[in-house]
Amino acid sequence: xxxxxxxxxxxxxxxxxxxxxxxxxxxxxxxxxxxxxxxxxxxxxxxxxxxxxxxxxxxxxxxxxxxxxxxxxxxxxxxxxxxxxxxxxxxxxxxxxxxxxxxxxxxxxxxxxxxxxxxxxxxxxxxxxxxxxxxxxxxxxxxxxxxxxxxxxxxxxxxxxxxxxxxxxxxxxxxxxxxxxxxxxxxxxxxxxxxxxxxxxxxxxxxxxxxxxxxxxxxxxxxxxxxxxxxxxx
Ligand code: HEC
Numbered sequence: 710x711x712x713x714x715x716x717x718x719x720x721x722x723x724x725x726x727x728x729x730x731x732x733x734x735x736x737x738x739x740x741x742x743x744x745x746x747x748x749x750x751x752x753x754x755x756x757x758x759x760x761x762x763x764x765x766x767x768x769x770x771x772x773x774x775x776x777x778x779x780x781x782x783x784x785x786x787x788x789x790x791x792x793x794x795x796x797x798x799x800x801x802x803x804x805x806x807x808x809x810x811x812x813x814x815x816x817x818x819x820x821x822x823x824x825x826x827x828x829x830x831x832x833x834x835x836x837x838x839x840x841x842x843x844x845x846x847x848x849x850x851x852x853x854x855x856x857x858x859x860x861x862x863x864x865x866x867x868x869x870x871x872x873x874x875x876x877x878x879x880x881x882x883x884x885x886x887x888x889x890x891x892x893x894x895x896x897x898x899x900x901x902x903x904x905x906x907x908x909x910x911x912x913x914x915x916x917x918x919x920x921x922x923x924x925x926x927x928x929x930x931x932x933x934x935x936x937x938x939x940x941x942x943x
Pocket of ligand 1: 757776781834835859874876878
């Protein structure tokens with residue numbers, strides 16, 4: 710093999726992969742055209758507008774900085790790539806009190822406007838695409854309290870996650886001496902007498918961000934490989 714052949718071969722092997730994995734998806738996904746609901750197939754009409762939770766950028770940055778994406782994905786896989794909708798609450802709620810089955814797959818519109826799409830590296834922990842919904846459904850008004858406690862130390866939640874391998878992020882909290890009355894924001898965790906644990910700014914931002922993760926608005930059937938209606942049994 711001549712050096713020339715080697716160089717061409719090397720460029721082709723990396724170049725083709727780069728074209729297929731980076732360049733083509735970039736141009737295909739950077740500006741997706743609007744998708745319409747179809748009469749007769751979908752329950753509503755018009756063009757699909759993704760629901761937005763407002764900007765929770767600071768929390769997303771705390772999420773990124775602490776490597777949550779190493780163990781948590783934020784993508785409900787399309788059914789052709791391995792169904793996720795059978796897993797409890799990954800893609801929406803199976804029995805939403807108001808809307809019934811709201812489960813759906815993730816789509817490209819779910820990530821529009823984000824600085825980074827936190828699709829994640831591995832799924833050691835549960836998918837967080839709908840963690841806000843899940844927490845509200847399971848813990849109601851105490852959803853944030855539950856998340857704070859989980860982040861402070863997941864093993865403090867008896868029976869449910871006292872085996873957890875989610876790391877403790879207690880450095881996002883402040884342990885301080887109680888002066889006067891105990892703070893309303895104080896966590897329900899064991900401390901030394903006279904001390905309390907309160908969430909710091911980063912913990913607050915992170916929990917607001919997690920609570921904003923809700924992706925269950927109805928999408929056109931043409932975009933959803935597993936529309937809820939065909940998935941009622943799953
Ligand atoms: C080393 C891997 C790992 C890292 C890093 C990690 N987690 Fe976890 N996480 C897990 C595992 C495993 C579970 C499941 C056990 C549990 O619920 O405690 C979990 C559970 C959770 C849950 C409960 C989800 C549910 O549906 O009940 C939340 C919320 C969560 N993690 C948030 C985070 C956040 C936020 C970060 C970053 C600050 C993070 N995790 C970093 C492994 C990890």
